[in-house]
Amino acid sequence: MQGEASIRSAGEIPVSSAARANESLHEDTTAKLFLISSISYFFIVGIIAVLIAAKFVWPQLLGTIPFLTYGRLRPLHVNGMLFGWLLAADMGLMYYVIPRLCGVRLWSEKLGVATAALWNVIILGAVVSLLMGWNQGLEYAELPLPLDVMVVVAWIMFGANIFATVATRKYTQMYVTIWYCLGTILWTAFVYLTGNFAVLFTTGVNQANLNWMYVHNAVGLIFTPVGLAIAYYFIPKSSNTPLFSHKLSMIGFWSLAFVYVWTGAHHMLHGPISQWLQTIAIVFSLMLLIPVWAVVYNFFATMKGQWDQLRDNVQLKFLMTGVIFYLLTCFQGPMHSLRTVNAIVSKTDWIPGHAHMAVLGAFSFFAIAGCYFVVPRIFKTNLFSESLANWSFWLLLIGGVGFFVTLWLGGFWQGWQWNNPAIPFIDTVINLKPVWSVRFFSGILMFGGIVTFAYNILATMVGSKGQSEKSLPV
Amino acid sequence: MxxxxxxxxxxxxxxxxxxxxxxxxxxxxxxxxxDKSWAKPFENSDPSKGVTGKLVKLNDLELRGRAIYVREGCWYWHTQQTRTLLSDTKRSGWKGVDSPISTPDEFVYDSPHLFGTKRTGPDLSRVGGKYDEQWHRTHFKNPRDLVPGSIMPPFPWIANNEEEFKAMVAYLQTLGRAKNWRPDNDYEK
Incomplete structure (x- = not known):
């Protein structure tokens, strides 16, 4: 029993009390730089996102300008949101969270600042090369080789800084957030090398298999663990409640480490890839329910009796909505991998609905919550506007749900029509036009959410100089 | 532990x-x-063993066309796989002939692979030989002139650039042709 008690407290000590004592220890320059740049890209790439959605409704729009065609904007949208916004925001939050959980300063702010600078060079390089059509032709791995090399260097700089901080930690026990962050750094390294370098030495189905291993795990072993690292820190922190169970955290983490990497081939179900590999991918896709349900149950149980806090706490609104989206998206994933379901939804508009719920609905919501928590504290001020923050939540939620649900219904219908070869393909395109219109207007709402979020954060930063005295409790 | x-x-x-x-x-x-079939190029000359044909490497012109296909991001919009689904073999088929399914041995030389994940426009795994050059030229200039209701973007800078256009059409005509699947051999050029 004593063991249980000391493990229980592992959820409490670093998160709710000990961090408070050393607040003046932290410089947070790196975290600031990463958050500022990532939120700027969120806004800029949001414009591109709306433009892409508009092109589905008005196909001639900007159609005579080569670098503004759908085929060049889409990789910019995907890479910009994944690496410019989300991963950079996640990294910024890790630069804030990890030193606090370790009770020491970030190992090197200088290295951190250099990492932030390099990251911005990479993103700007990506904008230029993708618009020029310098594209490797592999999904999520579009960036040309020199930029890939720079990503690896930046990742090593990030990883070294975090690992060195953890190595010098004051608290012996590592909180769940630290596991997920270290796991992200390790797995990403190998997943990224596979998807961007190993693929170049292969062709055909072999290359596709490596590509899907990367694509799947870019979400599963990069954005999932770092997103959960954020949720594991900010849910207890924002609600001032200890985490429910250490044991469940362990089940969630170690099962994720084992099962996620097996599932890449489920992107090729019914396609030209060995049936036995498809079956393995299906079996492990179903097992993904284990880490997901362990994590989600832990979060819900933590919030038991605390749900009323959501009324006045915008971070918790984002966090717990993100948890629900995470649960839903990770229920969809295993279901898509069943051969019968896959025969309907695969390659349809259902899939972007699913992908946006994961990346925007779950992981971006976690990151936004983290930004709302962290930015006022590192700028030693209050949030510019609570009501604007609530607006950003409701706009993103309503726009997001509109987007997801429309594309699921539309995509399912589309797949249903495809499976009846008597319907000419073009009729299935024409039938989907109302769906794409609703998607466009949902996109406008989501963009409104991004604008209010970005403006609120910017105004908080700009307004911070005058009111440094009244800072929030850390 | x-x-x-x-x-x-x-x-x-x-x-x-x-x-x-x-x-x-x-x-x-x-x-x-x-699974050795991933690396062994398709080749069959015995009709009793199924569809015949041979996978050949693309020539320079076709490779140039493929590079344009990658540059313009066509692969975000069109898949290149006839899956093991009846409706896929019907939709990839032509003039009443069902298409054979795509197999790994047809893609041995492909890099980057262009299987795709999203089918906004039709699948192109057997498009080779379905439409002639004039059709493609009109279609690239404005897809809606030939296919009312299409939402494909226009590509005038390909249609109006003879070098790029020839390369692009040459590439498209190779798609799915490793398997000689149309009994009448009625492929367009």
Whole structure:
């Protein structure tokens, strides 16, 4: 029993009390730089996102300008949101969270600042090369080789800084957030090398298999663990409640480490890839329910009796909505991998609905919550506007749900029509036009959410100089 | 045992990478070793064994066309796989003939692979030989002139650039042609 008690407290000590004592220890320059740049890209790439959605409704729009065609904007949208916004925001939050959980300063702010600078060079390089059509032709791995090399260097700089901080930690026990962050750094390294370098030495189905291993795990072993690292820190922190169970955290983490990497081939179900590999991918896709349900149950149980806090706490609104989206998206994933379901939804508009719920609905919501928590504290001020923050939540939620649900219904219908070869393909395109219109207007709402979020954060930063005295409790 | 990983970063790293590598290696390194068909180019001259044909490497012009296909991001919009679904073989078919399914041996030389994940426009795995050059020229200038209701963007800078246009059409006409699947041999050029 004593063991249980000391493990229980592992959820409490670093998160709710000990961090408070050393607040003046932290410089947070790196975290600031990463958050500022990532939120700027969120806004800029949001414009591109709306433009892409508009092109589905008005196909001639900007159609005579080569670098503004759908085929060049889409990789910019995907890479910009994944690496410019989300991963950079996640990294910024890790630069804030990890030193606090370790009770020491970030190992090197200088290295951190250099990492932030390099990251911005990479993103700007990506904008230029993708618009020029310098594209490797592999999904999520579009960036040309020199930029890939720079990503690896930046990742090593990030990883070294975090690992060195953890190595010098004051608290012996590592909180769940630290596991997920270290796991992200390790797995990403190998997943990224596979998807961007190993693929170049292969062709055909072999290359596709490596590509899907990367694509799947870019979400599963990069954005999932770092997103959960954020949720594991900010849910207890924002609600001032200890985490429910250490044991469940362990089940969630170690099962994720084992099962996620097996599932890449489920992107090729019914396609030209060995049936036995498809079956393995299906079996492990179903097992993904284990880490997901362990994590989600832990979060819900933590919030038991605390749900009323959501009324006045915008971070918790984002966090717990993100948890629900995470649960839903990770229920969809295993279901898509069943051969019968896959025969309907695969390659349809259902899939972007699913992908946006994961990346925007779950992981971006976690990151936004983290930004709302962290930015006022590192700028030693209050949030510019609570009501604007609530607006950003409701706009993103309503726009997001509109987007997801429309594309699921539309995509399912589309797949249903495809499976009846008597319907000419073009009729299935024409039938989907109302769906794409609703998607466009949902996109406008989501963009409104991004604008209010970005403006609120910017105004908080700009307004911070005058009111440094009244800072929030850390 | 994993509880040790709470306290020791070394134990943690070993466990996290160990668990990851089991699945990582078994699903990426092992499959091409076990399944030889991934690397063996399609070739069959015996009609009793199914559709005949031979996979040949693309020539320079066709490779140039393929590079334009990659540059313009056509692969975000069109898949190149006739899946093991009846409706796929019907939709990839032509003039009442069903298309054979796509098999790994048809893609041995492809890099980057262009299987695609999203089918906003029709699948192109058997488009080779379905439409002639004039059709493609009109279609690239404005897809809606030939296919009312299409939402494909216009590509005038390809249609009006003779070098790029020829390359693009040459590439498209190779798609799916490793398998000689149309009994009347009625392929357009």
């Amino acid at each position: 994993l509880r040790k990983a709470d306290y020791s970063a070394v134990v943690f790293v070993v466990a996290a990478l160990g668990l990851f590598f089991i699945g990582g290696i078994l699903t990426t390194v092992i499959p091409p070793i076990v």
